[in-house]
Amino acid sequence: MGRPRLIIIIRHGQSEGxxxxxxxxxxxxxxxxxxxxxxxxxxxxxxxxxxxxxxxDTLQFYTSPYRRTRETTEGILETLTxxxxxxxxxxxxxxxxxxxxxxxxxxxxNFQPCSDEMERMWQERADxxxxxxxxxxxxxxxxxxxxxxxxxxxxxxxxxxxxFASVLVLVTHGLMSRVFLMKWYHFSVEYFEDLRNVxxxxxxxxxxxxxxxxxxxxxxxxxxSELRRERAxxxxxxxxxxxxxxxxxxxxxxxxxxxxxxxxxxxxSHSKHFKIRRDLLELRQHDEASANANVLCASTNGNDTVGCxxxxxxxxLNSSDDDSDDPRGLNPSSIxxxxxxxxxxxxxxxxxxxxxxxxxxxxxxxxxxxxxYLHVGRDFGGTYxxxxxxxxxxESDARKRLATKAARVRNxxxxxxxxxxxxxxESGTAKYLSRAHxxxxxxxxxxxxxxxxxSFELEEDLDKAEEADRSxxxxxx
Numbered sequence: 042m043g044r045p046r047l048i049i050i051i052r053h054g055q056s057e058g059x060x061x062x063x064x065x066x067x068x069x070x071x072x073x074x075x076x077x078x079x080x081x082x083x084x085x086x087x088x089x090x091x092x093x094x095x096x097x098d099t100l101q102f103y104t105s106p107y108r109r110t111r112e113t114t115e116g117i118l119e120t121l122t123x124x125x126x127x128x129x130x131x132x133x134x135x136x137x138x139x140x141x142x143x144x145x146x147x148x149x150x151n152f153q154p155c156s157d158e159m160e161r162m163w164q165e166r167a168d169x170x171x172x173x174x175x176x177x178x179x180x181x182x183x184x185x186x187x188x189x190x191x192x193x194x195x196x197x198x199x200x201x202x203x204x205f206a207s208v209l210v211l212v213t214h215g216l217m218s219r220v221f222l223m224k225w226y227h228f229s230v231e232y233f234e235d236l237r238n239v240x241x242x243x244x245x246x247x248x249x250x251x252x253x254x255x256x257x258x259x260x261x262x263x264x265x266s267e268l269r270r271e272r273a274x275x276x277x278x279x280x281x282x283x284x285x286x287x288x289x290x291x292x293x294x295x296x297x298x299x300x301x302x303x304x305x306x307x308x309x310s311h312s313k314h315f316k317i318r319r320d321l322l323e324l325r326q327h328d329e330a331s332a333n334a335n336v337l338c339a340s341t342n343g344n345d346t347v348g349c350x351x352x353x354x355x356x357x358l359n360s361s362d363d364d365s366d367d368p369r370g371l372n373p374s375s376i377x378x379x380x381x382x383x384x385x386x387x388x389x390x391x392x393x394x395x396x397x398x399x400x401x402x403x404x405x406x407x408x409x410x411x412x413x414y415l416h417v418g419r420d421f422g423g424t425y426x427x428x429x430x431x432x433x434x435x436e437s438d439a440r441k442r443l444a445t446k447a448a449r450v451r452n453x454x455x456x457x458x459x460x461x462x463x464x465x466x467e468s469g470t471a472k473y474l475s476r477a478h479x480x481x482x483x484x485x486x487x488x489x490x491x492x493x494x495x496s497f498e499l500e501e502d503l504d505k506a507e508e509a510d511r512s513x514x515x516x517x518x
Contacts, residue, residue: 044200045101045209047093048256050218050245051086054079054116056109059241065153070146075112082242083116089244091121094208096130101137101206105144105213113242114138114212137206143192146214150179165302171234182220182233189217189224215239226258237263 057064058073065073075083094100104114122133153159166174175181199205211221215238222245223233239245247256 043203043205044249044254045205045207046249047208048211048247049090049093049208050211050213050221050247051113051117052215052218052239052241052243053105053107053109053113053212054082054086055241058109062153062159063156065149066155067152069152070149071107074108075116079109079241080112080116083113084120086113086242086244087117087120087123090117090210091129091131094131098131098208099135099206100131100208100210101139102210102212103139103141103144104211105146105217106140106142107145107214110144110212110214111140117210117212141192143188144211144213144217145188147182147185147216148176148180150176164300168300168302170230172230182216185217185220186224189220193221193224218245222258222262225256232264235264235266237265237268 053075055076055078056073057068057076058070059079060076102114104110118133118136122129122131154162162176166176172182172186175184196209213221218239219233219236222228225247228236244260246259248259249255250257
């Protein structure tokens with residue numbers, strides 16, 4: 042069958058919560074049951090549904106797991122499958138019923154507070170906006186929209202099945218019915234907030250148009266703006282019939298002060314119970330002093346020297362264990378700028394180095410030497426990345442390769458060995474190297490025999506040059 046010819050959305054019958062809202066203070070929302078009138082509405086909905094269907098129609102139900110929707114579904118099935126007064130072509134055994142948690146009611150936050158607080162919350166929601174207002178400890182209509190979006194996607198996947206029912210019935214709640222239509226027909230937020238609620242056990246019918254494959258909504262939805270226009274028209278008609286009737290719709294001279302929900306409407310007293318921590322206050326004062334010193338130095342000295350960039354302010358933190366290792370609590374060491382200029386320059390603009398000669402020598406002694414097995418690839422990393430390397434060689438071939446390479450380095454020949462008659466001859470190992478591939482394992486193994494015959498004199502020179510380039514004298518920092 043594929044897509045159903047009808048999608049029918051039904052709101053549950055009247056519940057005890059609709060009749061008395063205070064019941065939500067003691068009974069969880071998902072356990073609220075139908076009233077006797079709600080049961081009658083559900084049974085009547087089954088009779089109306091039976092009159093709409095064809096004898097050969099197949100049905101599939103999705104119902105919210107809340108008690109009032111499950112009882113509504115039960116009331117619908119009771120009269121839909123009843124043989125009174127005539128035998129019914131619809132048998133419960135031929136129907137598919139699912140409980141779908143994504144069709145549940147908007148979460149209003151567990152047990153609800155007193156009536157006055159709930160009334161305040163409804164007024165706040167009206168001022169904020171019904172769609173985006175999130176109930177404390179609950180959901181907003183936007184959250185419910187996300188749930189319905191996932192359910193709609195599941196429906197479309199099931200519509201691809203050939204044995205899907207010809208009529209789909211969704212038994213859900215008032216807000217979820219509007220949210221479902223909003224998602225399906227791409228209603229705007231403004232239009233959704235203008236929609237009035239659906240009546241109990243009212244049918245919202247979506248009929249498939251075969252030529253376009255789209256579902257056309259058969260109902261005319263009621264809106265608040267339309268209700269206001271109708272009331273205004275009635276008021277004008279009454280005034281025309283009774284000219285002496287006082288017009289109560291004229292605005293009063295007293296301006297209406299808008300309600301304030303955010304902030305502290307009754308006055309803020311949070312500062313009486315809050316005091317900033319001393320260490321945080323000192324850190325903030327230190328940052329402000331440093332910023333002021335930098336601004337002053339930049340305005341008086343355009344060269345931007347080291348003496349300008351380093352703040353001269355001192356700070357004394359408390360002697361707690363948490364701040365005892367804070368280097369900012371120590372007095373800064375004095376810098377001999379003249380000596381630093383004589384020892385070395387670290388930047389092209391003449392900024393003096395902050396390291397002494399003894400410190401640089403100590404750094405050279407403590408810095409580990411670069412391993413001779415570290416090669417630089419095309420990306421200048423310390424691996425074989427982008428570097429031509431050997432294929433898997435036997436131990437004897439590897440030794441021959443190393444010996445050949447060492448000989449070429451000593452003789453300054455990088456292409457091959459030189460024959461007695463002066464011609465260049467490429468060895469078998471060199472030919473083997475020309476077919477080298479990228480090394481997937483990175484650096485050379487540490488157990489290699491390189492370096493035993495002095496074949497790394499050139500590498501050591503390169504290491505020294507690189508180390509000098511990385512020193513303070515050659516640094517760009």
